[in-house]
Amino acid sequence: MLPRPGELLHFSEDPGIERFVPHVARTARQPEAYVWTVDALNAPCYWFPRQCPRVCSWSDTRPRVHAVEEAWSDTIRTTTLYAYRFAATDFEPFGERPHAHVATHAVAPLGPPIEVGDLLGLHRDHGIELRVLPALDGHFEEVRASGLEFSGIRMGNAGTGPGGPFAVRR
Numbered sequence: 001m002l003p004r005p006g007e008l009l010h011f012s013e014d015p016g017i018e019r020f021v022p023h024v025a026r027t028a029r030q031p032e033a034y035v036w037t038v039d040a041l042n043a044p045c046y047w048f049p050r051q052c053p054r055v056c057s058w059s060d061t062r063p064r065v066h067a068v069e070e071a072w073s074d075t076i077r078t079t080t081l082y083a084y085r086f087a088a089t090d091f092e093p094f095g096e097r098p099h100a101h102v103a104t105h106a107v108a109p110l111g112p113p114i115e116v117g118d119l120l121g122l123h124r125d126h127g128i129e130l131r132v133l134p135a136l137d138g139h140f141e142e143v144r145a146s147g148l149e150f151s152g153i154r155m156g157n158a159g160t161g162p163g164g165p166f167a168v169r170r
Contacts, residue, residue, distance in 0.1 A: 001043065001083045001116045002126075008037035008091055008101050010084045011046040015113050017084065021106045027156065034094070034102035037086050042099055044128055045151050047119050048072075049079040053158040055136055057143045057150040066123060067131040067139045071161035077120065082113035099151060135159060 003009045010020065022033035038046055044064065045056040052072045058064040068076065086109055091101035116122065123130040133139055136158045143150045 001047070001114065001122060002040045003038075003043060003085065003088075006088050007110065008039055008086045008088050009043050009046075010035070010037045010086065010109075011043075011050075011116070012082055012084065012113070013050055013079060015080075015082045015115075017109070017113070019106055019108050020084070020103075022104055027154070032104070034104060035091075035107055036094075037091055037101045037103075039088075039098070039101060042151070044123070044126060045153060047081070047116065047122050048153075049075050049081070049162075051154055051157050051162070052076060053136055053152075053154045053156075055140045055143055055150065055152050055155075057146070057148040059148050062148065064126075064128045065131060066128055067133055067136060069136055069158065069161075070132050070134055073132055075162045079119065081116040081119060083116055084109040084113050086110060097149070 001009070020035040022035050024031060024033050044066070045054070048054055048068065052068060052075065055067045086107060088101065090107050091103045094100045094102045120130065136155070140152055140155070
């Protein structure tokens, strides 16, 4: 599930959101309130349950690799994820090498959410290697030292499994 040209995506386990209002995420490193979306490069990093810790890495010359912990395997297989589509013109790039796009005003999706489907199959269909590891710490250290582009998401949940300290969904 990648955005169409001129669009950005927001992934959620909630299929009933009609309007997205800027907020400060609990895990935010900045105080500003935003609505968050991603482009085609970053969308695959969000083909997971929201609270699932993962390490995603890629380059122009090496295959893309995503890694998750074994404890999350069943949750990945059973989570229903939805993609909301937005007009890219409503958002600004966020970050030095933009890893997201943000809006500081409320925005409505372009239509109803689209069920993403089989998250494991989506990785396979896009040629992304999905590694299932006992723990992410060592892999994350290797990726950070490798010089690859990477994203470590929800790493505060690493080692805790789906019932961990940040598992409360909102």
